[in-house]
Amino acid sequence: xxxxxxxxxxxxxxxxxxxxxxxxxxxxxxxxxxxxxxxxxxxxxxxxxxxxxxxxxxxxxxxxxxxxxxxxxxxxxxxxxxxxxxxxxxxxxxxxxxxxxxxxxxxxxxxxxxxxxxxxxxxxxxxxxxxxxxxxxxxxxxxxxxxxxxxxxxxxxxxxxxxxxxxxxxxxxxxxxxxxxxxxxxxxxxxxxxxxxxxxxxxxxxxxxxxxxxxxxxxxxxxxxxxxxxxxxxxxxxxxxxxxxxxxxxxxxxxxxxxxxxxxxxxxxxxxxxxxxxxxxxxxxxxxxxxxxx
Numbered sequence: 001x002x003x004x005x006x007x008x009x010x011x012x013x014x015x016x017x018x019x020x021x022x023x024x025x026x027x028x029x030x031x032x033x034x035x036x037x038x039x040x041x042x043x044x045x046x047x048x049x050x051x052x053x054x055x056x057x058x059x060x061x062x063x064x065x066x067x068x069x070x071x072x073x074x075x076x077x078x079x080x081x082x083x084x085x086x087x088x089x090x091x092x093x094x095x096x097x098x099x100x101x102x103x104x105x106x107x108x109x110x111x112x113x114x115x116x117x118x119x120x121x122x123x124x125x126x127x128x129x130x131x132x133x134x135x136x137x138x139x140x141x142x143x144x145x146x147x148x149x150x151x152x153x154x155x156x157x158x159x160x161x162x163x164x165x166x167x168x169x170x171x172x173x174x175x176x177x178x179x180x181x182x183x184x185x186x187x188x189x190x191x192x193x194x195x196x197x198x199x200x201x202x203x204x205x206x207x208x209x210x211x212x213x214x215x216x217x218x219x220x221x222x223x224x225x226x227x228x229x230x231x232x233x234x235x236x237x238x239x240x241x242x243x244x245x246x247x248x249x250x251x252x253x254x255x256x257x258x259x260x261x262x263x264x265x266x267x268x269x270x271x272x273x274x275x276x277x278x279x280x281x282x283x284x285x286x287x288x289x290x291x292x293x294x
Contacts, residue, residue, distance in 0.1 A: 002030040003146070004116050005237065006109065008067070009230070010039030010126035011049035011087050013220045017288070018125050018230040019050065020213040021238070023057035024291040028238055032112045033063045035105035037126035038076050039170055041087040043069040046126075049087050051096030056212050060098035067105030067130035071171035079166065082226070090219045109134040110141055119146035121237055124178075125230035127167050128152075132174035135181050142182035149233045150178065153189035153250070153263035153275075164261030165190055168252060172261040176252040179273055186274040187250065188236060189263065192243070193229035195281050200224055202285060209293035217292055228288075235284055236276065242287070244278035247271035 007022060009015045022029050034054075036047035047066040054062055070076045083089060101108065109130060113120045124131050128150060134141060152167035152175065160166040168175045178185055198221055207218035236243050250273040253262040 002026065002028055004118055004120040005029040005031050005123065006112060006120055007031065007034045007123045008037055008126055008128070008130050009034060009050060010037045010041070010046045011053065012040035012230065013083050013088065013226060014228050014230040015040070015125050016049070016053055016088060016091065016220060017217050017228050018123065018234045019053045020057060020217065021231055021234045021288060021291055023054070023059050024213060024294070025238060031062050032116065032120065033065060033108060035065050035067045035109060035130050037067050037130055038069050039078070039126040039167065040083045041078050041080055041085070043067070045087045047100060048096050051098045051100070052088070052093045055097050056093065056216055063101040063108070065101045065103055065105035065108040068133065071127060071129055072132070072173045074171065077170055088220065090222050091216050092219055093216065105130045106133045106137065110138040113141040113144050114138070116144055119144050121146045122148045123233045123237060124148055124150045125233050127170035127174065128178055129171045129174045132177040135183065136177060139182065145183040147184045147186055148178060149186045149188060149236060150175070151188045151193065151230050151233045153187045154191060155189070155263065155265055156191060159190060161261070163259045168263060169261030172252050172254045176254050179250060179252055184274070186236070186245065186276065187263070188232050188276045192276045192279045193227050193232045195279055196228040196232060196284060197226065198224050198228065198285065206289055206293055211293050213292045231288065232279065235287055239283070239287055242280040242283045243276050245274045245276050248273060248275045250275065
């Protein structure tokens with residue numbers, strides 16, 4: 001039976017890969033909803049981009065809810081220089097046809113998790129403002145949350161500051177809420193995701209399949225110099241055997257502005273986060289090729 005899944009996302013090139021990968025596998029995922037977050041680009045772009053990708057995949061049945069336009073306490077920092085002004089530079093997609101759902105993402109998340117007949121996995125591949133607020137407003141949803149998998153965190157050099165990863169840095173207070181919460185959290189950090197830069201040859205082979213999702217991904221990686229960070233989260237939920245994980249005690253810096261959003265391994269205290277530590281890179285790209293190219 002397909003596992004219930006919610007995707008909280010800010011597309012974003014690598015978000016697009018993750019979304020199309022999830023949409024390619026109805027036998028694995030029962031996608032209950034998607035929520036748009038502000039992050040790579042502003043909320044008006046990310047909420048449109050999710051729907052553009054659903055249109056490509058022929059899935060207008062999935063409810064797409066717009067969430068919070070900014071982090072809980074901080075100003076939003078976007079990266080249009082990486083993803084393009086609209087977030088999907090190179091994809092050549094038309095405006096969305098499917099409509100937005102009317103409700104705000106936070107109450108929609110609460111209701112979707114609460115009403116599910118089975119525990120729901122949540123792929124958080126954006127700043128985690130929406131999910132953190134849902135957990136604050138309705139802490140009981142932790143009981144019906146199978147796992148929250150967050151793309152973010154690093155124990156080495158960051159990708160937005162020397163210390164922090166983009167998603168955690170953009171809303172460290174939200175991430176700290178989830179890391180200290182009751183729902184199980186898995187951290188998919190840069191140590192793993194930085195191993196997922198596709199080769200030009202792989203992109204060309206994918207494009208040659210001619211499939212709509214494959215063409216979109218190949219278009220986004222015409223200059224394949226970026227990592228498929230967010231796709232690791234969906235790949236992990238599809239094929240956890242491709243990853244190694246360890247339970248660790250991790251805390252997030254929310255006070256020191258210089259190191260804001262830094263994820264720290266703490267040697268004492270109870271483990272609170274399952275941390276991805278390794279990835280089968282050939283297996284990862286084989287999974288993407290098989291799913292996107294079929």
